[in-house]
Amino acid sequence: MKTMKRLTMTLAAMALCASAAAAQSVVRMGTEGAYPPYNFINDKGEVDGFERELGDTLCQSAGLTCTWVTNDWDSIIPNLVSGNYDTIIAGMSITRERSKVIGFTQNYLPPALSAYAAASGDVDLAAAVIAAQTGTIQASHVAETGAMLLEFATGDEAVAAVRNGEADAVLGDKDFLAPIVTESGGELVWVGQDIALGDGIGIGVRKSDDRLRTTLDAAIAAMKQDGSLNAMITRWFGPDAPTF
Amino acid sequence: MFAFCADPATLAGAPWLACYLTTGKHMLFYGAFLMVLGLLAITAPLALVFGFGGAMASRSSVAPLRWLGQAYIAMVRGVPDIVFFLFVPIALDQGLEWLRHQILCPDWTDPIRQGRDFVVCAAAKLPQSSAPAWVHSAYGFATAVFAFAVVFGAFAGNVLVGAMHAVPRAQLETAEAYGMTPRQVFARILVPQMWIYALPGLSNLWMILIKATPLLFLLGIPDIVYWARDLGGAKTSAFSYPHPDWRLWYFLALLVFYLGMTKVSETLLGRLTARLSYGQATAAGEALRKAAA
Numbered sequence: 001m002k003t004m005k006r007l008t009m010t011l012a013a014m015a016l017c018a019s020a021a022a023a024q025s026v027v028r029m030g031t032e033g034a035y036p037p038y039n040f041i042n043d044k045g046e047v048d049g050f051e052r053e054l055g056d057t058l059c060q061s062a063g064l065t066c067t068w069v070t071n072d073w074d075s076i077i078p079n080l081v082s083g084n085y086d087t088i089i090a091g092m093s094i095t096r097e098r099s100k101v102i103g104f105t106q107n108y109l110p111p112a113l114s115a116y117a118a119a120s121g122d123v124d125l126a127a128a129v130i131a132a133q134t135g136t137i138q139a140s141h142v143a144e145t146g147a148m149l150l151e152f153a154t155g156d157e158a159v160a161a162v163r164n165g166e167a168d169a170v171l172g173d174k175d176f177l178a179p180i181v182t183e184s185g186g187e188l189v190w191v192g193q194d195i196a197l198g199d200g201i202g203i204g205v206r207k208s209d210d211r212l213r214t215t216l217d218a219a220i221a222a223m224k225q226d227g228s229l230n231a232m233i234t235r236w237f238g239p240d241a242p243t244f
Numbered sequence: 245m246f247a248f249c250a251d252p253a254t255l256a257g258a259p260w261l262a263c264y265l266t267t268g269k270h271m272l273f274y275g276a277f278l279m280v281l282g283l284l285a286i287t288a289p290l291a292l293v294f295g296f297g298g299a300m301a302s303r304s305s306v307a308p309l310r311w312l313g314q315a316y317i318a319m320v321r322g323v324p325d326i327v328f329f330l331f332v333p334i335a336l337d338q339g340l341e342w343l344r345h346q347i348l349c350p351d352w353t354d355p356i357r358q359g360r361d362f363v364v365c366a367a368a369k370l371p372q373s374s375a376p377a378w379v380h381s382a383y384g385f386a387t388a389v390f391a392f393a394v395v396f397g398a399f400a401g402n403v404l405v406g407a408m409h410a411v412p413r414a415q416l417e418t419a420e421a422y423g424m425t426p427r428q429v430f431a432r433i434l435v436p437q438m439w440i441y442a443l444p445g446l447s448n449l450w451m452i453l454i455k456a457t458p459l460l461f462l463l464g465i466p467d468i469v470y471w472a473r474d475l476g477g478a479k480t481s482a483f484s485y486p487h488p489d490w491r492l493w494y495f496l497a498l499l500v501f502y503l504g505m506t507k508v509s510e511t512l513l514g515r516l517t518a519r520l521s522y523g524q525a526t527a528a529g530e531a532l533r534k535a536a537a
Binding site: 036040041045046049074163 | 252267268269271272330334337338341358359360361362363364366369373374377380461462464466473474477478480481482483484485486489491
């Protein structure tokens with residue numbers, strides 16, 4: 001009981017300290033941390049990847065102080081709306097459904113190509129079992145094609161489902177699948193045509209947070225203008241990746 | 245960690261593994277074990293307090309208090325855990341921020357609810373967005389503990405109500421015959437004797453609580469299952485230590501941990517059962533009495 005009391009007091013003291021600290025504006029950047037090379041937790045345990053570098057650059061040029069937060073993909077939008085962080089920068093494609101709930105900046109990646117990867121080249125995609133990460137544009141695309149959809153919490157698990165035969169193919173962002181297919185040593189191959197889904201990838205913000213959206217929008221526009229965004233895309237996704 | 249880990253690409257065999265297992269990310273994984281143990285150590289007693297309160301309230305002779313206790317137990321037991329874990333922390337967080345907003349920002353004119361957005365002034369944010377990461381983690385941890393305590397408290401409450409009813413009426417009647425007040429009967433006879441009847445149900449809850457920690461990641465707290473999945477997942481050369489799908493090994497490590505926890509818990513609960521059976525009017529108590537005689 002005594003420890004409980006001490007804990008409650010510590011928590012109360014913490015809450016007081018927190019309110020005493022100057023309420024300076026820190027932008028909390030929310031990401032998934034499980035989608036290399038877009039965003040992932042590196043071996044040091046820090047958020048890393050294309051979006052980390054992009055986010056830090058944007059914050060610097062817009063004069064914002066930013067910190068990074070990881071959140072489960074499933075609850076990433078509810079936690080943004082509830083104010084636990086201020087942006088979603090997690091390879092999230094701009095779609096009409098999502099735009100009803102949150103606001104998006106202009107895209108910082110052009111409409112990404114999605115591709116099917118399978119264990120063998122002769123998969124009939126129309127009648128196959130296709131794995132995809134849940135709540136992604138790829139998952140809704142598979143649902144529309146009429147193929148059997150298997151959803152997984154992370155992209156990595158969707159790929160693993162193909163490896164162990166649970167699914168015939170996986171549909172995902174080509175930039176996410178490319179290093180996996182290349183390094184699989186022939187175990188995974190591309191099948192079918194690449195498809196362009198969505199309106200590109202943008203930063204999600206609360207609809208009420210227009211000021212942050214405008215600030216980030218201007219910073220992205222400036223990076224598009226001076227070509228530094230294209231250079232960054234090429235560095236992370238290779239020379240074949242579509243640029244602006 | 246070690247000096248020879250500077251360039252992981254040149255390593256192989258045991259040195260590679262030694263470096264791999266001591267990366268910053270693995271340290272977070274090991275830390276998550278402590279976090280889970282800490283969560284259990286704080287949540288279990290707190291849930292018992294919630295349960296005891298709920299049980300007392302639902303047996304109260306004051307009708308509104310009784311309704312409150314019964315509503316708490318029935319509602320939480322009836323709603324799926326996962327809904328509660330999404331609802332309680334967000335509702336708690338928004339409730340606290342709303343209160344602070346009313347106190348700290350009386351001049352604020354914008355609505356707090358804008359469509360789906362929940363917007364309070366920066367000073368009312370809990371924790372402050374400028375607060376260091378550990379404050380955010382501690383706050384998330386505290387809301388998680390509260391959510392777990394609410395959910396498991398309701399189940400514990402029901403177990404305790406059952407245990408209170410199971411204490412032989414003759415015991416209470418004897419106490420009354422000695423002239424004890426209802427309060428004294430409750431504190432001196434009923435509560436000390438009910439634990440042996442509550443223990444099987446409570447030990448079930450404890451075992452379920454041990455395994456319920458992966459729900460933590462819903463609240464943004466990386467627990468051991470999250471790290472095992474993340475670390476075990478296939479790693480391309482974007483990482484310093486690329487490897488194929490090793491989730492099997494990580495989950496095996498978790499299996500050992502959970503089985504170890506089960507073994508320790510069963511041993512301790514067995515001892516506790518023997519201790520509480522002493523002198524009780526139950527079969528186990530009778531067996532103890534005969535063995536001593």
